[in-house]
Amino acid sequence: MKQVFRNCRKWLLALVVLLAAVFPALAQEGHPLDGTWSGDRIVDGEKVRVLMIMRLLPDQRIEGTIIEKGVRLPLQDVTLDPADWSVSLTVTGVGRDGEEIHYSMHGLIGNLGSARNRSIAGQWEGNNAGGDFSLELN
Amino acid sequence: MKNPLMIFSSATLLGMSIWCASAVAQPAEGETMPTPRMANGQIYLGLSPGQKGFWGSSGRIFGTRGRSHATNLEAEEIPFQPWARALWEYRQANNEKDDPHARCLPAGIVRLIQTVNGFQVLQHPELNRVYMVFGGGVHTWRVIHTDGRPLVDIDDPDTIPTYMGYSTGHWEGDTLVVETNGFNEKTWFASGSLPSTRYLHLTERISRPDFETLRYEVTVNDPGAYTRPWTGGFDVAWNWTGWDGSDKAELHEYFCQDNNLDVMHMTNE
Numbered sequence: 001m002k003q004v005f006r007n008c009r010k011w012l013l014a015l016v017v018l019l020a021a022v023f024p025a026l027a028q029e030g031h032p033l034d035g036t037w038s039g040d041r042i043v044d045g046e047k048v049r050v051l052m053i054m055r056l057l058p059d060q061r062i063e064g065t066i067i068e069k070g071v072r073l074p075l076q077d078v079t080l081d082p083a084d085w086s087v088s089l090t091v092t093g094v095g096r097d098g099e100e101i102h103y104s105m106h107g108l109i110g111n112l113g114s115a116r117n118r119s120i121a122g123q124w125e126g127n128n129a130g131g132d133f134s135l136e137l138n
Numbered sequence: 139m140k141n142p143l144m145i146f147s148s149a150t151l152l153g154m155s156i157w158c159a160s161a162v163a164q165p166a167e168g169e170t171m172p173t174p175r176m177a178n179g180q181i182y183l184g185l186s187p188g189q190k191g192f193w194g195s196s197g198r199i200f201g202t203r204g205r206s207h208a209t210n211l212e213a214e215e216i217p218f219q220p221w222a223r224a225l226w227e228y229r230q231a232n233n234e235k236d237d238p239h240a241r242c243l244p245a246g247i248v249r250l251i252q253t254v255n256g257f258q259v260l261q262h263p264e265l266n267r268v269y270m271v272f273g274g275g276v277h278t279w280r281v282i283h284t285d286g287r288p289l290v291d292i293d294d295p296d297t298i299p300t301y302m303g304y305s306t307g308h309w310e311g312d313t314l315v316v317e318t319n320g321f322n323e324k325t326w327f328a329s330g331s332l333p334s335t336r337y338l339h340l341t342e343r344i345s346r347p348d349f350e351t352l353r354y355e356v357t358v359n360d361p362g363a364y365t366r367p368w369t370g371g372f373d374v375a376w377n378w379t380g381w382d383g384s385d386k387a388e389l390h391e392y393f394c395q396d397n398n399l400d401v402m403h404m405t406n407e
Binding site for chain 2: 028029030031032034056058059060080082083085112113114115
């Protein structure tokens with residue numbers, strides 16, 4: 001049964017990534033982080049496909065989820081500094097094989113004014129590792 | 139012209155011509171015409187029987203230039219959330235080069251009223267609807283329901299956010315009060331590159347103090363982008379002639395998508 005769930009999860013993730021890749025970017029003129037982002041996180045020299053969903057709450061907090069390797073984890077402490085449009089967040093949870101996941105991401109928004117080609121690029125670090133990441137607004 | 143029948147016919151034709159002309163006559167310089175009313179006393183916010191014209195030049199919901207209201211906030215007084223102020227300043231510093239409206243994308247409901255090429259208001263009490271028909275932008279229209287329906291629940295997953303949101307209106311005396319929510323985040327909802335979020339809730343108060351003036355006031359309530367609700371408005375002038383100066387005085391055919399050359403000129407220089 002566990003295997004069935006894992007397979008379903010893989011297919012669902014594949015579907016989400018496919019939709020993100022196929023559908024044209026939707027304009028998003030509101031909060032610069034709000035929306036669905038996709039891209040890569042470089043882990044041990046390999047690209048790991050990432051899907052990230054962020055949503056502004058009325059009290060200005062930003063909630064969100066990151067999906068990678070078939071695992072969905074909540075985003076924590078998401079901040080946007082409008083002074084330089086820098087973004088910081090933390091990801092904490094348990095991976096597919098029960099391993100602990102904990103890393104932080106720090107990046108800058110690019111193409112801020114463009115609702116269709118907005119990006120976030122920067123570095124991640126955690127679990128005694130680190131690397132680059134880049135995301136584009138879908 | 140000795141034939142009495144011819145004299146009678148000519149006099150009749152002349153009389154009818156004068157009557158017809160007076161039915162669509164515009165007031166003399168410095169004069170005002172009263173607000174037109176339906177048989178039931180409700181005012182016409184737009185075209186009334188026997189008249190011609192449409193609404194044209196307007197103002198902004200902040201600042202006090204032109205037809206903007208003297209009570210409007212100045213830009214620095216707008217209660218932006220920090221990110222929204224920074225984004226607004228970024229857009230201003232870049233001469234609004236990323237304006238979706240310039241790319242012929244749908245505009246927000248305040249922006250549509252402010253757009254050149256004018257608009258018309260068509261009231262259908264029998265249908266419990268007021269239509270606003272816009273000549274500019276993407277040549278579109280907006281529906282305001284006046285059947286007392288509630289606003290949508292923006293947290294309901296079945297509510298699909300839209301460019302113009304979901305409007306429900308009611309009359310308070312001679313003022314049409316329109317509440318709208320359920321917006322998507324794909325527009326600059328008003329002229330002047332103001333940001334908004336899905337939490338945007340607009341309360342519009344639309345009246346017509348005289349024939350040639352539409353008074354428009356809107357309260358912006360969006361805790362996502364603003365720290366508190368704020369209000370601004372402007373007057374809109376009635377056009378007696380078409381944009382070509384002719385006396386046709388109808389919204390003309392205009393499609394932003396056709397031969398849109400604006401975008402290439404949208405730079406931050």
